[in-house]
Amino acid sequence: MAVGTVLITGARDSGTGYIGSFTSLALLEHGYDVVIVDNLYNSSKVALDRIELLCGRRPAFYEVDITDEAALNDVFAKHPAIDSVIHFAALKAVGESSEIPLEYYRVNVGGSIALLQAMSKNNVTNIVFSSSATVYGDATRFPNMIPIPEHCPIGPTNTYGRTKSMIEDVITDHVTAQRNNLQKAGKPFEQWNGALLRYFNPCGAHPSGIMGEDPQGIPFNLLPLLGQVATGKREKLLVFGDDYESRDGTAIRDYIHVVDLAKGHLVALNYLREKKPGVKAWNLGSGRGSTVFEMVKAFSAVVGRDLAYEVVPRRTGDVLDLTANPTRANEELKWKTEMPMEKACEDLWRWVSNNPQGYRQDPPAELIAAIKKA
Ligand SMILES: NC(=O)c1ccc[n+]([C@@H]2O[C@H](COP(=O)([O-])OP(=O)(O)OC[C@H]3O[C@@H](n4cnc5c(N)ncnc54)[C@H](O)[C@@H]3O)[C@@H](O)[C@H]2O)c1
Numbered sequence: 001m002a003v004g005t006v007l008i009t010g011a012r013d014s015g016t017g018y019i020g021s022f023t024s025l026a027l028l029e030h031g032y033d034v035v036i037v038d039n040l041y042n043s044s045k046v047a048l049d050r051i052e053l054l055c056g057r058r059p060a061f062y063e064v065d066i067t068d069e070a071a072l073n074d075v076f077a078k079h080p081a082i083d084s085v086i087h088f089a090a091l092k093a094v095g096e097s098s099e100i101p102l103e104y105y106r107v108n109v110g111g112s113i114a115l116l117q118a119m120s121k122n123n124v125t126n127i128v129f130s131s132s133a134t135v136y137g138d139a140t141r142f143p144n145m146i147p148i149p150e151h152c153p154i155g156p157t158n159t160y161g162r163t164k165s166m167i168e169d170v171i172t173d174h175v176t177a178q179r180n181n182l183q184k185a186g187k188p189f190e191q192w193n194g195a196l197l198r199y200f201n202p203c204g205a206h207p208s209g210i211m212g213e214d215p216q217g218i219p220f221n222l223l224p225l226l227g228q229v230a231t232g233k234r235e236k237l238l239v240f241g242d243d244y245e246s247r248d249g250t251a252i253r254d255y256i257h258v259v260d261l262a263k264g265h266l267v268a269l270n271y272l273r274e275k276k277p278g279v280k281a282w283n284l285g286s287g288r289g290s291t292v293f294e295m296v297k298a299f300s301a302v303v304g305r306d307l308a309y310e311v312v313p314r315r316t317g318d319v320l321d322l323t324a325n326p327t328r329a330n331e332e333l334k335w336k337t338e339m340p341m342e343k344a345c346e347d348l349w350r351w352v353s354n355n356p357q358g359y360r361q362d363p364p365a366e367l368i369a370a371i372k373k374a
Pocket residue numbers: 009010011012016017018019020037038039040041042043064065066067087088089090091092107111130131132133199200201202221
């Protein structure tokens with residue numbers, strides 16, 4: 001029998017829903033049943049075969065828009081065993097968020113409200129939410145806040161970050177109200193819980209080389225861009241600013257392997273279901289900061305040649321340093337990253353070099369054979 005049944009929003013199995021697909025795999029590998037909803041916005045129509053190839057199990061899938069409360073109610077009604085949700089579905093491009101802010105608030109904030117309404121109606125009471133280190137904004141504006149602890153004041157510097165911080169507040173207020181109202185009515189209330197997971201910089205791919213990020217259009221993150229330079233899809237990397245107060249002048253980020261990140265969701269979900277803590281925020285990061293030039297060097301080493309880059313002016317809204325203090329997750333969730341950014345570079349290269357068309361091609365037969373053998 002399954003350990004539990006979880007609804008995952010924004011994880012069209014392999015190919016799309018980058019972090020959601022790895023989290024689905026981690027949950028299936030640990031005995032959960034998984035039901036996915038996604039509107040295929042950032043998705044390709046790839047079958048569920050790769051997750052099934054890797055773990056021998058298949059999630060259920062429904063094409064649903066996260067803002068459609070009635071459709072979410074239907075999914076919950078079809079799967080009464082669902083008691084928890086891991087919520088990824090969102091628009092996530094920082095630059096675009098300042099061009100079409102209403103769409104970002106509608107999908108990200110409005111979608112989360114529709115989800116919480118449907119959860120409440122169907123007595124689904126645990127929510128794990130994909131938040132972001134972006135909610136902290138420029139933590140160097142305060143003394144002693146690098147590496148960033150969870151008590152660092154929130155202060156996002158862009159629309160995308162503001163949607164994330166707003167959703168954190170919506171979840172906190174709703175879970176608190178549900179607990180208070182049930183307690184006042186003399187009913188059990190501790191089943192209502194929320195985890196606000198503030199990710200630092202997710203990257204990397206599955207070590208098997210058959211699952212990874214497959215950005216539709218221009219990628220937003222450093223490693224997928226470097227992958228495109230290495231495969232010849234892009235001439236060079238643009239480095240936004242080398243005049244920051246860092247060891248080499250480029251901005252510092254905390255890169256976290258997507259397989260470690262997926263495990264972070266599993267342990268946070270288990271924590272909510274076992275400890276029933278109400279709402280809690282956890283940083284998911286490694287605690288190690290790397291500059292852009294250090295990442296270029298590490299990825300070039302894996303590829304075996306220097307990759308072209310050009311330094312251009314800083315981008316507005318970018319901050320000097322987003323490095324996590326992950327102590328709370330280390331201690332409370334007994335979770336820490338196991339794979340350094342060098343391993344993420346290695347796995348990303350195996351993915352992009354073997355699958356130049358991403359999910360629009362079959363993976364090489366020798367990689368499939370290696371999985372079957374293992
Ligand atoms: N990748 C990062 O660097 C990063 C960092 C911090 C937080 N996050 C957050 O993690 C989550 C997952 O990020 P990802 O990198 O896997 O992104 P992704 O774009 O690969 O996944 C998001 C998924 O949501 C789906 N989606 C979008 N709009 C939808 C809608 N209206 N209804 C239903 N589904 C919809 C997309 O089709 C996609 O499958 C997002 O909430 C993102 O904001 C990502």
